[in-house]
Amino acid sequence: MNIALLLEMAAEAAPDRIALVCDGKRWTYSDLLAAARGAFAIIQDSGADYVALLDESSEAAVIAVFGAALAGVPYCPLNYRLPDADLAALLGRIAPALVIGDEERVTRIAQDQGHTILSREEFTLQTQETVPADDAREYDPGEGVAIQLFTSGTTAAPKAAILRHSNLLGYILGTVEFAGADEADAALVVVPPYHIAGISALLSSIYAQRRIVMLPSFSPEGWLALVQAEAVTNAFVVPTMLSRIIEAMDNGTTAEIASLRAIAYGGGKMPLEVIHKALERFPAAGFTNAYGLTETSSTVALLGPEDHRQALASSDSKIRARLTSLGKPIPTVEMEIRGDDGRVMPVGEAGEIYVRGEQVSGEYKEKSALDADGWFPTRDAGYMDEEGYLFLSGRADDVIVRGGENMSPGEIEDVLLTHPAIADACACAIPSVEWGEAVGIAVVTRDGHEAPHENELKDLVRQRLRSSRVPEKVAFVTELPYNEMGKLLRRKVKDVLAG
Amino acid sequence: MKPGTRLKSAACDTEVMVIRAAEGQIECGGAPMAETKPADPAPLAADFSAGTLMGKRYIDADGKYELLCVKPGKGSLGVDGQALVVKDAKPLPASD
Numbered sequence: 249m250n251i252a253l254l255l256e257m258a259a260e261a262a263p264d265r266i267a268l269v270c271d272g273k274r275w276t277y278s279d280l281l282a283a284a285r286g287a288f289a290i291i292q293d294s295g296a297d298y299v300a301l302l303d304e305s306s307e308a309a310v311i312a313v314f315g316a317a318l319a320g321v322p323y324c325p326l327n328y329r330l331p332d333a334d335l336a337a338l339l340g341r342i343a344p345a346l347v348i349g350d351e352e353r354v355t356r357i358a359q360d361q362g363h364t365i366l367s368r369e370e371f372t373l374q375t376q377e378t379v380p381a382d383d384a385r386e387y388d389p390g391e392g393v394a395i396q397l398f399t400s401g402t403t404a405a406p407k408a409a410i411l412r413h414s415n416l417l418g419y420i421l422g423t424v425e426f427a428g429a430d431e432a433d434a435a436l437v438v439v440p441p442y443h444i445a446g447i448s449a450l451l452s453s454i455y456a457q458r459r460i461v462m463l464p465s466f467s468p469e470g471w472l473a474l475v476q477a478e479a480v481t482n483a484f485v486v487p488t489m490l491s492r493i494i495e496a497m498d499n500g501t502t503a504e505i506a507s508l509r510a511i512a513y514g515g516g517k518m519p520l521e522v523i524h525k526a527l528e529r530f531p532a533a534g535f536t537n538a539y540g541l542t543e544t545s546s547t548v549a550l551l552g553p554e555d556h557r558q559a560l561a562s563s564d565s566k567i568r569a570r571l572t573s574l575g576k577p578i579p580t581v582e583m584e585i586r587g588d589d590g591r592v593m594p595v596g597e598a599g600e601i602y603v604r605g606e607q608v609s610g611e612y613k614e615k616s617a618l619d620a621d622g623w624f625p626t627r628d629a630g631y632m633d634e635e636g637y638l639f640l641s642g643r644a645d646d647v648i649v650r651g652g653e654n655m656s657p658g659e660i661e662d663v664l665l666t667h668p669a670i671a672d673a674c675a676c677a678i679p680s681v682e683w684g685e686a687v688g689i690a691v692v693t694r695d696g697h698e699a700p701h702e703n704e705l706k707d708l709v710r711q712r713l714r715s716s717r718v719p720e721k722v723a724f725v726t727e728l729p730y731n732e733m734g735k736l737l738r739r740k741v742k743d744v745l746a747g
Numbered sequence: 748m749k750p751g752t753r754l755k756s757a758a759c760d761t762e763v764m765v766i767r768a769a770e771g772q773i774e775c776g777g778a779p780m781a782e783t784k785p786a787d788p789a790p791l792a793a794d795f796s797a798g799t800l801m802g803k804r805y806i807d808a809d810g811k812y813e814l815l816c817v818k819p820g821k822g823s824l825g826v827d828g829q830a831l832v833v834k835d836a837k838p839l840p841a842s843d
Contacts, residue, residue, distance in 0.1 A: 249751035253764060257817055261801055414750065421766070421815065425838040426802020435841065448843040455802075458841070482841050512842045538842035547842045578839055 249413040251394050252317040252385060254420060254455045255281050261427055262457055269434075269478060270307050270462040277454075280310055286375035287315025288385065294364040296346040298396065300339070301325040301441055303349030304464040308368045309441040310450055311375050312348055317394055317413070318385045324396040325442040329732065332357045338398055338406065339363065395447060396613065397542050400731070408613035409542045411444075418606025419448065419545040420455050422580035429458035435482040436474060438463040438489065443733065445515060445538075448546035449484060458482065468496035472503035479507040484538075486515040486734040491522045494529055506532060510553070514538035516734030517640070517658075519672070520572055520665070527560065539574035539640070541626055543617070545607040548583065549638050551575030566633065572662065573637040574630075581605035583638070584623070585631055598631040598656050600644045629656055646738055648677040649685050653716055657738070660687060660719070663712045664705060669697035672728050674741045678721055688721040688745040692728060699724050721745055748773070753817070754780035757789040761799045761820030766813040773814070775799070776822025795830065797823040805831035 255277065258267065263278035275283075291299055299316035301309055301323070309325065316323035324342050326335065328350060336357040339345070344362040347354050351367040366374070394413045398406040435453045437460055439446035453460045461478045463470055466489055474480065485493070490513055511526070511533045518537065527535065534553025540546040551573055559570040577583040584592050585599040593599040602623045610617045610624030618624055629641045641647070641656030648655040657675040664673035671694040678688035693699040702722045710718050729740040748768035755762050758776025765773075773780045777792025799805070801819045806812060812826050813834065824831040 249764070249766075253817060257802065260818060421804065422836075423839045423842075425836055428838055445843050452841065452843060456841070484843050510841055512840070514842070534840065536840045536842050540843075547839075550839065550842050552840045579837060 249417050250317055250320075250385070250392070251413050251416050251420075251451060252284065252314050253417070254451055255284060255314045257426065258454050258457055265431065265457060266459050267454060267457075268307055268310060268460045268462065270305070270464070273307070275307055275310075277457075280307075280314070280454075283307075283311045283372070283375040284314035284318055285380045286378035287311050287371075288318035289378045289380045290371075290374055291315055291319040291321055291346055294344075294346045296321060296344055296364060298322050298324045298342040298345040300342055300345040300347045300363075301349055302328050302335075302347060302354060303368050303441070304328070305437060305439075305441045305446065305462045306368055306372075306464055307462075308348055308372050309446075310454075310460070311372065313395075313447065313450065315375065320392055322393040322396045322410070324398075325447070326398070327400075327440070327442045334406075336361075341408065342396070397442065397444060397447075399542065409609070410611050410613055411542075411545055411609050412611075415545045415607050415609040416448075416451060418580070419547075420451050422606065423547070423578060424452045424455045426455055427457045429453075429456040431457075432479065433481045434459040434461050434478050435484075436461045436463060436471070436478070436480045437484070438466050438471060439484060439486070439515075440732075443515075444540065444542040444546050445484060448540075468493045469501055472496065472501055472505070475505055475508060476503040481507055482510045482512070483508065484512045484514070487513060487518040487522060488516070488730060488732075488734040490518070490526055494522065494525050497529055505530065508533045510534050510536065512536040512538050512550075514540065514547075516730070516736065523556075523571060527556070537573075537575060539638070541628075543608070543610050543624060543626075544581075544603055544605075545609065547578060548581045548603050548605075548608070549574045549577045551637075555637075570633075570637050573633070573639045575638065576636050577603075577638065581607065586625075593631070595634050596631055598629055598641050598647075598654065601626045601628045601630045601638070601640075642738075646676065648675070648687055650677075650680070650687065650716055651683040655687065655717055659713060660689065660709060660717050663709055664689065664691060666712075667700060667705065667708055669694050669700050670705075671695070674728050674736060674738060675719065676738050676742050676745065678742070678745050680720065686720040687717060688723070688742075689719040690723045690725050690728060690741045690744055692725060752782065754782060754814075755784045756780055756820055756822050757785050758791045758795075759788075759820030759822040760818055761816065761822050761824070762818035763799075763805075763814040763824065764817050766804065766815055767811065768813075769811040771812070771826045773812070774825045774828070775820070777825070778822075791822055795823045795825055796821060799823060800833075804834040804836065806834045807831055 259281040641658040660675040672692040680686035756775035778789035
């Protein structure tokens with residue numbers, strides 16, 4: 249199998265349809281396929297073992313991913329936000345590579361690693377000048393690696409997660425209808441190219457023949473302007489982006505947004521307040537919350553537009569609570585919640601989320617994390633309600649173990665966020681002589697409110713949850729640390745609480 | 748038959764990619780499919796002339812075979828004389 253098939257099919261069925269708009273330039277499906285075939289020749293000539301991208305999103309990302317696939321070489325987009333030393337180490341692990349993007353930086357930090365280095369402009373130009381055969385492909389009918397993504401590595405050296413062609417094709421063929429998009433449809437892609445959501449967005453849009461509108465660098469104003477200029481119909485955002493878009497609209501930035509039919513979000517926890525505001529600001533749009541991981545080729549569970557509408561309209565607190573859930577597993581994926589002893593947990597009880605399916609690779613270059621039956625332990629903790637809606641409680645490593653009792657930070661945070669003066673909250677484990685671990689919280693006071701007294705927050709938790717959940721330490725902070733994808737950096741909060 | 752293998756129809760323009768297959772003979776338009784097209788086209792059997800649709804997946808009743816149509820044609824697909832049927836796909840809301 250080979251993901252290049254997705255572009256080959258789109259170019260076969262609709263050669264002259266616009267596939268991609270980036271920085272005002274328009275590419276048809278046949279333009280992109282011709283460039284990918286050009287890239288195939290360049291990659292083969294370079295003798296590279298990997299194709300790396302060190303750049304923001306552009307047409308080069310699309311050409312590189314499909315060119316690498318045609319050449320049978322893994323595509324490895326890198327995080328340009330990493331410090332030089334970390335980046336040089338990752339480049340060393342994929343040498344020799346064809347590195348596309350920041351030529352100056354790669355030359356400076358990894359000159360002696362044997363890479364072939366091309367700037368975005370050189371690469372794109374060369375792919376168009378090269379004229380390869382029409383059937384140019386190093387066709388691999390087996391189980392070749394399509395994508396290698398380094399995990400963020402907050403605890404140890406970054407792991408090299410690998411996604412095989414069969415994983416990605418399993419995901420796309422199972423969830424996207426070929427040519428299912430209308431010709432007017434356009435998807436705004438703003439997720440960085442080194443993130444799985446940025447890659448799956450390209451693959452699924454191309455297979456659906458939904459025009460990709462790229463915004464290389466996010467700003468709320470730029471996003472809104474592009475929605476209007478390209479009459480964007482679909483968009484994926486991470487929570488911080490949505491929050492900043494709404495803030496810009498609140499502050500008077502205007503744009504014609506009636507074309508937006510579907511907004512998907514994921515990548516981190518979406519504050520309830522933001523989703524409520526978003527539903528008001530984009531009344532015509534259907535909202536989808538998508539949950540997925542790099543190791544699962546993107547989405548494994550989703551809360552769809554109908555779920556959002558039902559939750560909003562319901563007077564039942566259980567149904568309303570689904571707005572904070574990740575929805576249900578998609579039909580092509582199996583999911584289980586398991587306890588520490590490996591047994592499947594009953595409804596409502598938290599444990600580790602396990603998934604299985606064609607799209608689930610669960611594989612690192614060093615070793616596979618799949619168990620004997622093909623299940624992948626996500627290291628995410630969560631539980632399911634009686635209707636099968638999945639709720640995330642945090643990373644399995646974030647579970648607070650107080651005197652043998654497992655507590656999820658999420659349930660404590662959800663209670664704290666019901667306090668009118670609390671804008672944001674994080675619960676994590678703090679060392680305790682008596683209990684091994686205890687609960688510590690860091691909270692952000694809402695603008696225009698007085699900080700509540702510590703005891704008020706403790707009482708709130710005591711009333712709503714069990715006394716074991718009552719925080720022993722409370723810190724008031726001006727803001728909580730998030731990474732650029734909207735993920736809360738709990739380890740940093742732990743440091744604050746320990747200090 | 749390895750997953751990922753591309754097969755061409757001897758009777759029409761149809762091409763498929765094998766997603767799953769067992770030992771049986773995969774056919775299109777009533778004639779065996781192969782990785783290369785024969786010099787002389789095979790006749791299109793009347794029972795297998797309903798046509799294939801690009802992007803559709805075709806399966807047998809036992810779930811042993813699954814073919815993705817990557818190029819449409821006039822013939823229709825079968826295995827050992829048994830017609831394959833379109834697999835109902837339930838597209839999800841665009842999530843990425």
